[in-house]
Amino acid sequence: MGNFKGKDILHGNQFSRKDIDGIINVASGFEKELKKKDSLTLLRGKILATLFFEPSTRTRLSFEAAMQRLGGGVIGLGSVESSSVAKGETLADTVRTVSQYADAIVIRHPRTGSAKEAADAVPIPVINAGDGTGQHPTQALLDIYTIKKELGSLKNLTISMVGDLKYGRTVHALAELLSLFQARLYFVSPLALRMPEEITSGLRAKGIEVIETEDMLKAASGSHLIYMTRIQKERFADLSEYEKVKGSYVLNKAFLDRLKKKITILHPLPRIDEISADVDDYPGAAYFRQMRNGVFVRMAVLAMIFGKA
């Protein structure tokens, strides 16, 4: 694994396959340690600043839990306040100021490229927790960690990604990371929400087998794991179009019965109705475990950038 001490975590593509193996190992080590003892002290005295210029409570709480589980402290801006702190001030000035108080920064911002801009302004490590339609690298890492943990290996997997593949930042980044492990990928979506051409062609250029289809059952039948995403109403100009596709991508008990094989199910959450509640007790339903894995992976990333992994 590369040395991430003092480094920014901005983009999924900054990790080699070796890096990812390393991060998984560190995260897995923390997961085991937390089972044995209540309290770690690796980052005692360190302060993480969370700057959320748009709400993402899930991600914020996950980072705060990760930092505290390592013995560190947190100071933070909520989205309401952050809009006031930035009033008339450049993003660079805001993060420069915050960098005087904290030892690392997690930033969420609606503008693509903003995390890079923040990182360039300060000498302390900056973690991108989502910059518009851009990146959210710790999300991709926790997805990979969950796949490894649920399936035992990242090798020779076939994975279906379902739903909004056009706008879904999560599936773009995950597909990219999975390409390091020679996965076979099904992309299941309505035509209007297909995976962008540059991504599929990029994957194929790396020798990854990509199958695009509208048929979720067919894809799932050939897959070890299905990664569901939400289809957002507001993406559709024609609402009747939305109502039509919405129904076709619902994973429920009936679907699992038709499937006639075991499968692992992930979802970045929140879900609305694309996974029914009657699936929650299914052994392969891993989406809440996925949330917990986010804490271990973020612990690993934090320990790494502080040079303590």
Add this chain to the structure above:
Amino acid sequence: MGNFKGKDILHGNQFSRKDIDGIINVASGFEKELKKKDSLTLLRGKILATLFFEPSTRTRLSFEAAMQRLGGGVIGLGSVESSSVAKGETLADTVRTVSQYADAIVIRHPRTGSAKEAADAVPIPVINAGDGTGQHPTQALLDIYTIKKELGSLKNLTISMVGDLKYGRTVHALAELLSLFQARLYFVSPLALRMPEEITSGLRAKGIEVIETEDMLKAASGSHLIYMTRIQKERFADLSEYEKVKGSYVLNKAFLDRLKKKITILHPLPRIDEISADVDDYPGAAYFRQMRNGVFVRMAVLAMIFGKA
């Protein structure tokens, strides 16, 4: 005392008289320990999540102080954020997600029954910090703790409850807990805001002497302690009716002079004008001490659910 490790704290009636004695002892122990040393470490490494779907800053700060005084950490949602986290997501999904980050949850929610719903969704302990017109058990416990501490005993007490007894969640729960200790109770209110019939009859069925009256002076004259509550304007259809009763339930220096005996005064706060500022220096005015006791009681409850009491 029962074993509360891993248990939810949802309703005042889950405590036996022995449980309450036990909680008082644990809280009292923490109160003494905090006088001797700055810092306890009983819950080091544990994380409490505070989920406030409606504002109750007082309760939130009290829980956060309690958790930190035991060495634990806190992650939390304010009411502004919590509305966004829940957008389109079920309460069960929200608490299931948060349960992946934290070791226990405190929840405040406007809907009666929501705390139970949250508790049923997750394996970690959930503390109800107010669910609509339902329960707020740690408030009742801190009231009991304060009465014990101020009066030396919970036995053979006569207690007046004054103000809005119809809608006041606090007085309902307190009356119920006091019934375990054979208290005599005066219920002092305007007719429109009388204690609900099912509560008074329930108390009487347990052999508790209940006296309902509109005369605060008469009740106080026979009582060891007076529990004041706020009468809310918005409860009255006829505003002139409100103005009339409002004046009759003001506890001020003049009232205490007429009373010709010492009495202990509690109030869940905030007060508006039902207790005058000229009462604040009166030795029996215990409503700010009551706030402090809330921290000790919540420390006890937290220690108990983590199996560390």
Add this chain to the structure above:
Amino acid sequence: MGNFKGKDILHGNQFSRKDIDGIINVASGFEKELKKKDSLTLLRGKILATLFFEPSTRTRLSFEAAMQRLGGGVIGLGSVESSSVAKGETLADTVRTVSQYADAIVIRHPRTGSAKEAADAVPIPVINAGDGTGQHPTQALLDIYTIKKELGSLKNLTISMVGDLKYGRTVHALAELLSLFQARLYFVSPLALRMPEEITSGLRAKGIEVIETEDMLKAASGSHLIYMTRIQKERFADLSEYEKVKGSYVLNKAFLDRLKKKITILHPLPRIDEISADVDDYPGAAYFRQMRNGVFVRMAVLAMIFGKA
């Protein structure tokens, strides 16, 4: 240095020259200690409550970082919540309640005199973090600390203050503190925003040389340090008047070239355009270091009021 244990920090004029020397020493000691070790434990187990009735995220984060770097904990109200906690409740009742949970309070409030009012209501120490047009003593202290650190001494300095000297709470307090050290002061502002007469006459009565001018270059040429402030549009009835003066008080690379001498530059931040980004790399540009010094100074103040300095 006086004994500040248990004392309120309300006004810049409560400090003698000896006190300021002492605070600088304590802050400097913490700055050095933090370079050697990650974690201090001086205030372990102590809780600071931050009550911000108007937003000042910069100040809040600085106090939170200071408290955590000393090992203490923080509970807090944001400006959104604080408005709800205070609904119908007196400020005195709010701080009395909070004083039951915390060991010290930092308060920011739009009303002049509110910090004193809060301090009078509670036995625990209260730090004024800005009360309307009144005081913000830790800001003045961090400015003094920065001047000492950047220039090596507080003696025999000539300092220019530039911009809005009429409404600028910061420059009023700083001028007062600097008068303890016999500084020579240039006050540079448009006529409409001159330093209030009572301040200049008060300084002169103490034997301080005060030069008022509209010429920033002249003032800077004779100064060791220039303290820039923002000129707020909304102060001007006639907008064309604003546009005229605005341009004259911009510190940029071109100005520094014309200046032909080294100078130290401070600014309380946020800046809008009164200091150009092309100045940020100038060795004397100390405004971000000034932010960091705020943490050390606030650590000193916190340690002092807890009797641990």
